[in-house]
Amino acid sequence: MLDAATESAPLVRIQGLSKHFPIHAGLIRRQVGVISAVDRLTFDIRRGETLGLVGESGCGKSTAGRTILRLYEATEGAIIFDGTDIAGLSGEQLRRMRPRMQMIFQDPQACLNPRMTVGQIIAEPLDEHGSLSRADKRARVEELLDAVGMNKGFANRYPHEFSGGQRQRIGIARALALDPDFIVCDEPIAALDVSIQAQVVNLLEDLQERLGLTYLFISHDLSMVRHIADRVAVMYLGKMAELASRDALYHEPLHPYTRALLSAVPVADPKIEATRKRVILQGDVPSPANPPKGCRFCTRCPIAVDKCQWEVPEWREARPGHFVACHLAE
Amino acid sequence: MKDLPAGATTIPVLEVENLSTVFATQDGAVHAVNGVSFDLRPGELLGVVGESGSGKSVTMMSLLKLLPMPPARIASGSVKLGGRDILTVSDAELREVRGGKVGFVFQDPMTSLNPVFTVGYQLMEPLREHMGLSKAEARRRAAELLGLVGIPSPEKRLEDYPHQFSGGMRQRVMIAIALACDPQVLIADEPTTALDVTIQAQILDLVKELRERLGMAIVWVTHDLGVVAGIADRVMVMYGGQVVEQAGVHALFEDPRHPYTRALLETLPDMDGGRSARLRSIPGQPPVLRDVPTACPFAPRCAHAFEQCHRANPPLEPVGEGHLVSCWWDYARTGTGPEENTHA
Numbered sequence: 001m002l003d004a005a006t007e008s009a010p011l012v013r014i015q016g017l018s019k020h021f022p023i024h025a026g027l028i029r030r031q032v033g034v035i036s037a038v039d040r041l042t043f044d045i046r047r048g049e050t051l052g053l054v055g056e057s058g059c060g061k062s063t064a065g066r067t068i069l070r071l072y073e074a075t076e077g078a079i080i081f082d083g084t085d086i087a088g089l090s091g092e093q094l095r096r097m098r099p100r101m102q103m104i105f106q107d108p109q110a111c112l113n114p115r116m117t118v119g120q121i122i123a124e125p126l127d128e129h130g131s132l133s134r135a136d137k138r139a140r141v142e143e144l145l146d147a148v149g150m151n152k153g154f155a156n157r158y159p160h161e162f163s164g165g166q167r168q169r170i171g172i173a174r175a176l177a178l179d180p181d182f183i184v185c186d187e188p189i190a191a192l193d194v195s196i197q198a199q200v201v202n203l204l205e206d207l208q209e210r211l212g213l214t215y216l217f218i219s220h221d222l223s224m225v226r227h228i229a230d231r232v233a234v235m236y237l238g239k240m241a242e243l244a245s246r247d248a249l250y251h252e253p254l255h256p257y258t259r260a261l262l263s264a265v266p267v268a269d270p271k272i273e274a275t276r277k278r279v280i281l282q283g284d285v286p287s288p289a290n291p292p293k294g295c296r297f298c299t300r301c302p303i304a305v306d307k308c309q310w311e312v313p314e315w316r317e318a319r320p321g322h323f324v325a326c327h328l329a330e
Numbered sequence: 331m332k333d334l335p336a337g338a339t340t341i342p343v344l345e346v347e348n349l350s351t352v353f354a355t356q357d358g359a360v361h362a363v364n365g366v367s368f369d370l371r372p373g374e375l376l377g378v379v380g381e382s383g384s385g386k387s388v389t390m391m392s393l394l395k396l397l398p399m400p401p402a403r404i405a406s407g408s409v410k411l412g413g414r415d416i417l418t419v420s421d422a423e424l425r426e427v428r429g430g431k432v433g434f435v436f437q438d439p440m441t442s443l444n445p446v447f448t449v450g451y452q453l454m455e456p457l458r459e460h461m462g463l464s465k466a467e468a469r470r471r472a473a474e475l476l477g478l479v480g481i482p483s484p485e486k487r488l489e490d491y492p493h494q495f496s497g498g499m500r501q502r503v504m505i506a507i508a509l510a511c512d513p514q515v516l517i518a519d520e521p522t523t524a525l526d527v528t529i530q531a532q533i534l535d536l537v538k539e540l541r542e543r544l545g546m547a548i549v550w551v552t553h554d555l556g557v558v559a560g561i562a563d564r565v566m567v568m569y570g571g572q573v574v575e576q577a578g579v580h581a582l583f584e585d586p587r588h589p590y591t592r593a594l595l596e597t598l599p600d601m602d603g604g605r606s607a608r609l610r611s612i613p614g615q616p617p618v619l620r621d622v623p624t625a626c627p628f629a630p631r632c633a634h635a636f637e638q639c640h641r642a643n644p645p646l647e648p649v650g651e652g653h654l655v656s657c658w659w660d661y662a663r664t665g666t667g668p669e670e671n672t673h674a
Contacts, residue, residue, distance in 0.1 A: 056526035163615050193381040194553060198597040198611035205608075220526065227599035227609065264531035266556025268598055270579045273560040280535055281528045284496045 010044035011182055011214050012068065017041045017077035017087075019060075019067045023289060035288045037063040039238040040077070042315055043323070045182070050208065050215040052229030052246070054222055054261070058285060060238040061218045065184040068216065069101050070094060082181070099129045099178035106187035108167030112159040118145075118170055119155030125177040144173040148203060165196035172203065176211070184216045189224065201228055222265045226250055234258050237296040238288055240315060244322040254318055254329040257297045295327070303328060342369035343514050343547050344393075349407030350622075351385075351392045354400055361619040362388040364571040366407075367646070370515065370547045377562030377579070378551045379594075383616050385571035386551050390519050394428050411515070430460040433508030435501070437520035442504060443492040449476075449503050450488030453510060460511045475506040480536055498529035502536070509540070519551045534561055555598065559583060564652070567591050570617045570627025573646055577653040587655040587664075590628045626658065634659040 019038040022031045038060045045051045055061045066072045068079055070086055079087045086097055105111040112121055122141045126132055132140060142152040148169040159167055168188060175183055185204065189197040201224065207213060219225050225232055226246060233243040234255065242255040253259045260279040267273055281300045292298050298308040305328065313325045351363040363385040370376050380386040391397045393409050395417065408415045416427055428434070436442040444452060453472035457463045463471060469488070476484035479502040492500060501521060508516055518537075522530040538561060541548060552558060558565055558579065565582045567575040567590065575588040586592045596610040614631040617623075626632070629639040638658045646656040649666040661667025 056528065165615075193616075194555075194594060194597055195381060195612035198609035199613075202609055202611060222527070223599050260528060264527040266530075266534075266554060266560050268555040268559050268583065268595065270559045270583050273556075278531055278535070280531050284498060284529070285526075 009047070011047040011082055012045040012216075013078070013080040014041055014043050014045075014068065015078040015080065017064070017067060017079060018075045019063050019072055020075045033289055036238050036291065037288060038067060040315075041240050043233060043240065043243055045214060045216060046231075047181075047214055048208075048212055049230040050217050050228055052225035052232040053216060053218045053235065054220060054225050054232060055235035056220060056261075056285065058237075058288065059235040060288070061235050062186050064235070065103070065186050065216055065218050069103055069184055071103070095129075099125070100180050101182045101184070102175040102178070102180040104168075104171050104175050104183060104185045104188045106190050108164060108171050108191065109159075111171055112167060114159055117156050117158055118162075121159070121170060122155075122173050122177055125174060129178055140177070144176055147176065147207065148173045163196075164192050165199055168192065168200050169203065172200075172207070176207065179211075180213070182214045182216070184218065186218045187220070188217075190219070190221070197224070204228070222262065234261065237285060237291055239296050240323070240325060241297065242322075242324045242326075244319075248319075248322050254322065254324040255297075255326050256301050256303050256328075260302070295325075340371055343372050343412060344370040344549075345408075345410040346389075346393065347408050347410075349389065349392060349409065350405040351388050351397070352403050352405045354403070358620060361622050362571050363392060364619070364622060366568075366571075366573055368566055368573065368576065370549060372514070372547055373541070373545045375541065375548045375550060375561055375563050377558035377565040378549060378568060379553065379555060379558055379565060380568035381553060381616060384568040385619075386568045387519055388571075389568070390517050390549065390551055393517065394432060394434070395424060396428075396434070426460065429456045429508075430511045431514050433511070433513035433516045435504050435508045435516065435518040435521045437523050443500060445492055447491075448488065449490055449492060449495070453488070453503070453507055456507065456510045471510070472506075475510055476503070478509070478540070479503070479506045480532075481506075498525055498532060501525060501529075501533055505533075505536070505540075509544070509546075512544070513546055516546050516548045517551075518548060520553070521550075522557065523552065523554070530557070537561065555595065567594070570623060571619050572623070572627065572643075573654070573656065574628065575653075575655050575657075576646070577650075581650065581653050585650075585653075587649060587653065587660045588628075588657050589632045589634050589659065593633075626656075632659075 017038060018036065018040050020034040020036050023033040023035060024030065025032045041064060053061045053064065063072065067074050074087045077087060078085045081097065081101065086094065089097065119141050122144055123137050126137050126140060141155055145152050145154060150166065150169055159170065189200050192200060205228065208215060217225065217228055229246050231243065231245050232249045234241045236257050242249065242253065242258045249258065250262065253262060260281050263279045279302060283300050286292060286299055294310045295308040295313050298304045301308065307327055313327045315323060315325045318324045318329055347367045349363060349366045353360040353362055366389050378386050392404055404417060409417050411427065411431060416424060450472055453475060454468040457468040457471055472488055473484045476487060481487055481499060481502055495503060522533050525533065550561060562579045565577060565579050566573055567588065569590050575591050586595055593612045597612060599609060612631055617627050623643050625641060626639045626644055629635040632639065644656045644658045645668060646654050647667045649655045649660065649664060
């Protein structure tokens with residue numbers, strides 16, 4: 001899958017993408033600062049690949065995903081989707097691009113309207129963007145339910161009648177309704193039990209193979225990302241820290257944060273756990289309203305030097321296809 | 331496995347026997363916990379693993395009657411702490427035990443700390459209540475406890491409110507409160523689930539260190555098999571409101587006997603498998619416990635289930651050194667378990 005992807009041009013090119021949220025305070029709600037949730041990201045998503053985007057809560061990974069889909073207005077930067085910069089599009093032009101990019105959300109409880117039937121939920125994008133007859137729409141809904149492994153008869157039921165895993169399948173069916181090329185999966189399995197997580201991940205993989213989908217898979221679960229992703233990007237406090245092929249990232253991480261993150265993941269084997277040496281980071285993630293001046297990781301970095309305190313490390317290709325933002329990485 | 335601290339005996343500090351908890355709901359009864367038995371030895375860390383709805387949290391809440399009653403009702407069982415059944419003691423005595431001999435840490439530190447009182451006040455309350463310390467003594471001890479759990483400048487932070495702490499720091503505060511009265515038993519219910527992995531690593535490190543220094547027994551509830559592998563001495567696996575397997579941590583990971591435990595371990599992504607290997611999943615859904623199960627609760631999802639599994643609920647039987655399993659298939663396969671026809 002990766003081989004095929006390397007040859008083709010990227011489906012999505014992100015260039016210098018930032019998203020800043022204003023902070024308002026005081027009686028007249030004057031803007032007193034900004035939270036730079038996402039700060040100058042530059043990376044490509046290749047056609048047909050799964051790019052894993054990992055990081056801890058508050059690192060900006062979900063904001064990045066939503067900004068790429070134009071669910072948030074980008075503060076600066078370009079989002080080039082299949083040759084068109086969608087960051088500047090508006091109105092009808094943007095609307096015409098929307099069917100090609102979809103999203104699957106974390107909480108399948110919150111993202112399904114409880115007053116709509118499953119059939120109505122899945123058909124809603126078809127009403128909005130298509131012009132199918134009633135019968136065709138019905139057939140399409142059944143086809144989609146079938147594709148996500150659910151009984152066709154479920155179209156007339158309501159979301160509360162289903163379990164978490166089944167609701168996530170409904171969310172996936174809705175995302176597929178308009179035949180998208182690109183799907184942002186925002187923590188799609190975080191709310192599910194372990195035995196159900198595997199079902200949903202297998203479904204996402206099957207669909208990708210059958211429909212040639214491109215995924216941006218946002219997750220904090222590093223072992224699941226290692227399973228599903230072709231390449232993996234690591235974010236810290238709004239910045240991209242590292243991006244590489246899966247094997248390179250897990251075997252030869254270049255950024256000290258990636259190393260700490262990988263070493264913090266518990267392994268389900270008591271023998272390995274007993275002998276493992278962990279990099280335990282000191283302290284907490286600083287506030288994104290007042291990030292450190294130089295490298296954003298410098299306050300917790302075990303190997304930081306003076307330069308890291310005042311100079312922002314450049315995002316560079318340290319090895320072919322292996323990007324990192326660290327002064328000390330070779 | 332860690333050695334028990336010097337002077338530890340093998341007499342359990344906590345003995346739970348045949349505990350059952352039922353909830354009355356609008357749609358009828360839910361039998362959340364059915365006949366759970368386990369014991370906890372001094373200085374030991376028992377990991378409790380299970381998915382949502384397996385009854386692991388309800389079991390822990392039932393131990394100290396922390397559930398709202400009604401709708402909850404403890405239908406049967408005993409919980410012996412140092413030989414005394416705490417399910418039958420008076421409310422006043424129960425208050426002594428809660429936060430005194432038994433400390434509790436919950437999953438979400440934001441909802442279990444009171445937002446309108448300072449952290450110092452909440453730390454000093456159990457010290458004054460259970461240990462009868464004066465205000466000044468309690469204050470000194472509270473600062474000491476915050477220092478113990480690794481919070482910088484503890485004296486100053488006593489004045490702060492919960493919202494002024496980060497998630498990881500709040501969970502440290504919760505641990506400090508739980509440790510305030512030198513408990514014999516610490517019950518931690520998914521204490522790191524809401525935290526990021528790097529913060530989780532800090533907390534796990536802290537608990538390991540505190541346990542060595544203070545020598546208390548710990549029950550650690552989690553759904554994360556990786557966390558259990560790293561810190562537990564023994565592991566108890568729960569499914570459908572009952573214990574399906576119990577074993578030493580090495581035995582459990584090397585020789586899992588119950589099909590549910592085996593399936594759970596197989597669903598984890600293989601660290602070197604990558605995409606070529608498909609994830610194993612467990613088909614179907616966990617049971618809704620409308621009635622006291624009369625069959626194995628895992629049977630409908632089990633790859634090995636046969637006729638007997640749908641007819642009778644297997645008892646939890648010893649199948650090896652300190653290894654207990656509740657599974658007809660395993661008994662038949664290994665020639666262990668109860669007599670074949672006891673259920674007929």
